[in-house]
Amino acid sequence: MTERLLLVDFENVQDVDLTKLPDDVRIRLVLGAKISRLPMELAVQAQSMGDRFAYVPIKGQAPDAVDFCIAFYLGEYLAKNPTAECVILSKDKKGFDPLVKHLTTERKFKVRRVNSQKEAFAHKAPVAVQTKEPPSDDFGRAVALLGKESSFPKKRSGLEGKVKSYFTDMSPADRTALVDRLFREGRVSEDGGKLSFKK
Numbered sequence: 001m002t003e004r005l006l007l008v009d010f011e012n013v014q015d016v017d018l019t020k021l022p023d024d025v026r027i028r029l030v031l032g033a034k035i036s037r038l039p040m041e042l043a044v045q046a047q048s049m050g051d052r053f054a055y056v057p058i059k060g061q062a063p064d065a066v067d068f069c070i071a072f073y074l075g076e077y078l079a080k081n082p083t084a085e086c087v088i089l090s091k092d093k094k095g096f097d098p099l100v101k102h103l104t105t106e107r108k109f110k111v112r113r114v115n116s117q118k119e120a121f122a123h124k125a126p127v128a129v130q131t132k133e134p135p136s137d138d139f140g141r142a143v144a145l146l147g148k149e150s151s152f153p154k155k156r157s158g159l160e161g162k163v164k165s166y167f168t169d170m171s172p173a174d175r176t177a178l179v180d181r182l183f184r185e186g187r188v189s190e191d192g193g194k195l196s197f198k199k
Contacts, residue, residue, distance in 0.1 A: 002110075003081045003157060006120055007074055009090035010035060011066045015117065016089070018045035018053070022121050028073055029055040032066045067095045078109055082161035085110040087120045108168070142166060142178055143187055152197045159188065159195060 004025045008016055011032030021027065027049070029038075038046070038055070046053045056073065058065050067090075074086055088096050088111070096113045103109040114120050145166050146152070153159040156179070163175050170178075182188040189196055 003084035004121070005077055005081075005084055005086045007070050007086065007088050009066055009070060009088070009092060012090045012092055013116070016042065017117065018042065018049060020117065025121060026052045027054070028070075029053070030066050030070050030073070031055060031057045033058055033061045064095060067092060070096075071099060074111070078103075078111075081157050082109070083157055083164065087111075088113040089115075089117060089120055091115050108164075138167060138170070138174075139178060139181055142182065146182075146187075146197055149197075152195060154194050156190075156195065 004022070006021065006025055006027045008027065008029045010016070010029050011034065016029070018027065029046075031038075046055070056069060058069055070088060070090070074088070077086065078084060086109070088100070090096055090113060093113070100111050100113050103111045142163060146162065149162070153162055159182070160175065160179055163179055164170075167175060167178075179188075183190075187198055189198070
Protein backbone atom coordinates (compact mmCIF):
# COMPACT_ATOMS: atom_id res chain seq x y z
CA MET A 1 0.00 0.00 0.00
CA THR A 2 1.19 3.51 -0.81
CA GLU A 3 2.42 5.51 2.18
CA ARG A 4 0.39 8.66 2.87
CA LEU A 5 1.53 11.71 4.84
CA LEU A 6 -0.28 14.90 5.86
CA LEU A 7 1.93 17.88 6.75
CA VAL A 8 -0.09 20.54 8.59
CA ASP A 9 0.88 24.21 8.70
CA PHE A 10 -0.83 24.61 12.08
CA GLU A 11 0.09 28.27 12.22
CA ASN A 12 -1.99 28.73 9.06
CA VAL A 13 -4.75 26.10 9.43
CA GLN A 14 -6.01 25.06 12.86
CA ASP A 15 -9.27 23.41 11.83
CA VAL A 16 -7.97 19.84 12.11
CA ASP A 17 -9.91 16.76 13.21
CA LEU A 18 -7.64 13.72 13.43
CA THR A 19 -10.59 11.34 13.87
CA LYS A 20 -11.63 12.04 10.27
CA LEU A 21 -8.31 10.99 8.75
CA PRO A 22 -8.09 7.60 7.01
CA ASP A 23 -6.41 4.95 9.17
CA ASP A 24 -3.31 4.69 6.95
CA VAL A 25 -2.40 8.40 6.99
CA ARG A 26 0.56 9.68 9.01
CA ILE A 27 0.51 13.30 10.18
CA ARG A 28 3.19 15.85 11.02
CA LEU A 29 1.77 18.92 12.76
CA VAL A 30 4.18 21.85 12.41
CA LEU A 31 3.69 24.47 15.12
CA GLY A 32 4.85 28.05 14.73
CA ALA A 33 6.53 29.90 17.60
CA LYS A 34 3.26 31.72 18.42
CA ILE A 35 1.53 28.42 19.28
CA SER A 36 2.63 27.22 22.71
CA ARG A 37 0.19 24.33 23.20
CA LEU A 38 -2.27 22.07 21.39
CA PRO A 39 -6.00 22.29 22.10
CA MET A 40 -7.01 19.55 24.57
CA GLU A 41 -9.33 17.79 22.09
CA LEU A 42 -6.61 17.65 19.45
CA ALA A 43 -4.04 16.37 21.97
CA VAL A 44 -6.38 13.50 22.95
CA GLN A 45 -6.95 12.63 19.29
CA ALA A 46 -3.19 12.71 18.64
CA GLN A 47 -2.46 10.35 21.52
CA SER A 48 -4.80 7.72 20.06
CA MET A 49 -2.85 7.76 16.76
CA GLY A 50 0.37 6.48 18.35
CA ASP A 51 3.44 6.75 16.11
CA ARG A 52 1.32 7.86 13.15
CA PHE A 53 1.27 11.35 14.74
CA ALA A 54 4.16 13.70 15.47
CA TYR A 55 4.33 17.41 16.11
CA VAL A 56 7.21 19.69 15.22
CA PRO A 57 7.62 22.84 17.35
CA ILE A 58 9.45 25.73 15.68
CA LYS A 59 11.61 27.88 17.96
CA GLY A 60 11.95 31.57 17.26
CA GLN A 61 9.87 33.81 15.03
CA ALA A 62 10.88 34.45 11.44
CA PRO A 63 9.03 34.92 8.15
CA ASP A 64 8.21 31.59 6.49
CA ALA A 65 9.86 29.55 9.28
CA VAL A 66 7.03 27.00 9.28
CA ASP A 67 7.05 26.79 5.47
CA PHE A 68 10.78 26.02 5.38
CA CYS A 69 10.36 23.39 8.08
CA ILE A 70 7.51 21.70 6.18
CA ALA A 71 9.58 21.74 2.99
CA PHE A 72 12.45 20.05 4.87
CA TYR A 73 10.30 17.30 6.39
CA LEU A 74 8.57 16.74 3.06
CA GLY A 75 11.93 16.24 1.32
CA GLU A 76 13.21 13.99 4.10
CA TYR A 77 10.09 11.81 3.91
CA LEU A 78 10.12 11.56 0.10
CA ALA A 79 13.79 10.56 0.15
CA LYS A 80 12.83 7.52 2.22
CA ASN A 81 9.42 6.92 0.63
CA PRO A 82 9.60 8.07 -3.02
CA THR A 83 6.23 6.55 -3.96
CA ALA A 84 4.37 8.15 -1.04
CA GLU A 85 1.39 10.46 -1.43
CA CYS A 86 2.12 13.66 0.49
CA VAL A 87 -0.37 16.44 1.20
CA ILE A 88 0.46 19.87 2.60
CA LEU A 89 -2.44 21.42 4.53
CA SER A 90 -1.89 25.16 4.28
CA LYS A 91 -3.60 28.19 2.80
CA ASP A 92 -0.18 29.60 1.85
CA LYS A 93 -0.58 29.15 -1.89
CA LYS A 94 2.21 31.55 -2.77
CA GLY A 95 4.72 29.75 -0.56
CA PHE A 96 4.00 26.11 -1.41
CA ASP A 97 2.55 25.90 -4.92
CA PRO A 98 5.85 26.51 -6.79
CA LEU A 99 7.46 23.72 -4.73
CA VAL A 100 4.52 21.37 -5.38
CA LYS A 101 4.63 22.12 -9.11
CA HIS A 102 8.36 21.37 -9.26
CA LEU A 103 8.09 18.12 -7.31
CA THR A 104 5.18 16.82 -9.39
CA THR A 105 6.26 17.90 -12.87
CA GLU A 106 10.05 17.65 -12.66
CA ARG A 107 10.50 14.87 -10.09
CA LYS A 108 7.21 12.97 -10.58
CA PHE A 109 6.41 12.83 -6.86
CA LYS A 110 2.81 12.67 -5.62
CA VAL A 111 2.51 15.94 -3.69
CA ARG A 112 -0.46 18.30 -3.29
CA ARG A 113 -1.35 21.41 -1.30
CA VAL A 114 -4.88 21.81 0.02
CA ASN A 115 -6.69 24.59 1.86
CA SER A 116 -8.74 22.34 4.15
CA GLN A 117 -8.57 18.88 5.69
CA LYS A 118 -11.70 17.92 3.75
CA GLU A 119 -9.75 18.29 0.49
CA ALA A 120 -6.78 16.25 1.73
CA PHE A 121 -8.06 12.68 1.55
CA ALA A 122 -11.53 12.45 0.09
CA HIS A 123 -11.45 8.66 0.18
CA LYS A 124 -9.42 5.71 1.32
CA ALA A 125 -6.34 4.77 -0.65
CA PRO A 126 -7.38 2.55 -3.57
CA VAL A 127 -6.27 -1.05 -3.44
CA ALA A 128 -3.90 -1.80 -6.29
CA VAL A 129 -5.51 -4.10 -8.83
CA GLN A 130 -3.42 -6.19 -11.17
CA THR A 131 -4.99 -5.54 -14.54
CA LYS A 132 -2.57 -7.51 -16.67
CA GLU A 133 0.80 -9.17 -16.68
CA PRO A 134 3.62 -6.74 -17.55
CA PRO A 135 5.36 -7.49 -20.85
CA SER A 136 8.02 -10.18 -20.46
CA ASP A 137 10.73 -7.94 -21.94
CA ASP A 138 10.02 -5.35 -19.22
CA PHE A 139 10.25 -8.08 -16.59
CA GLY A 140 13.58 -9.25 -17.97
CA ARG A 141 14.88 -5.69 -18.05
CA ALA A 142 13.79 -5.13 -14.44
CA VAL A 143 15.59 -8.32 -13.33
CA ALA A 144 18.74 -7.29 -15.19
CA LEU A 145 18.73 -3.74 -13.77
CA LEU A 146 18.04 -4.91 -10.23
CA GLY A 147 20.92 -7.36 -10.56
CA LYS A 148 23.28 -4.46 -11.25
CA GLU A 149 22.27 -2.48 -8.15
CA SER A 150 25.08 -2.09 -5.64
CA SER A 151 22.59 -2.13 -2.76
CA PHE A 152 19.14 -3.69 -2.96
CA PRO A 153 16.11 -1.87 -1.48
CA LYS A 154 15.19 -3.03 2.02
CA LYS A 155 11.45 -2.38 1.73
CA ARG A 156 8.77 -2.83 -0.91
CA SER A 157 8.34 0.95 -1.19
CA GLY A 158 12.04 1.24 -2.12
CA LEU A 159 11.69 -1.54 -4.68
CA GLU A 160 8.66 0.20 -6.18
CA GLY A 161 10.72 3.39 -6.41
CA LYS A 162 13.47 1.54 -8.27
CA VAL A 163 10.99 0.05 -10.74
CA LYS A 164 9.42 3.46 -11.24
CA SER A 165 12.85 4.94 -12.06
CA TYR A 166 13.43 2.16 -14.62
CA PHE A 167 10.03 2.53 -16.31
CA THR A 168 8.98 6.18 -16.06
CA ASP A 169 6.32 5.83 -18.76
CA MET A 170 4.77 2.62 -17.39
CA SER A 171 1.34 2.91 -15.76
CA PRO A 172 1.16 2.51 -11.95
CA ALA A 173 -0.95 -0.66 -12.38
CA ASP A 174 1.68 -2.23 -14.67
CA ARG A 175 4.49 -1.31 -12.27
CA THR A 176 2.57 -2.91 -9.41
CA ALA A 177 2.04 -6.02 -11.51
CA LEU A 178 5.75 -6.15 -12.31
CA VAL A 179 6.73 -5.88 -8.64
CA ASP A 180 4.17 -8.56 -7.76
CA ARG A 181 5.67 -10.85 -10.41
CA LEU A 182 9.17 -10.34 -8.97
CA PHE A 183 7.88 -11.74 -5.68
CA ARG A 184 5.74 -14.44 -7.29
CA GLU A 185 8.60 -15.82 -9.37
CA GLY A 186 11.02 -15.79 -6.44
CA ARG A 187 13.31 -13.05 -7.78
CA VAL A 188 12.54 -11.00 -4.67
CA SER A 189 11.80 -12.43 -1.24
CA GLU A 190 11.22 -10.96 2.19
CA ASP A 191 12.80 -12.27 5.37
CA GLY A 192 12.74 -10.55 8.73
CA GLY A 193 11.22 -7.42 7.22
CA LYS A 194 14.02 -7.04 4.67
CA LEU A 195 13.99 -7.77 0.95
CA SER A 196 16.56 -9.83 -0.88
CA PHE A 197 17.18 -10.37 -4.59
CA LYS A 198 17.94 -13.62 -6.37
CA LYS A 199 19.79 -13.31 -9.68
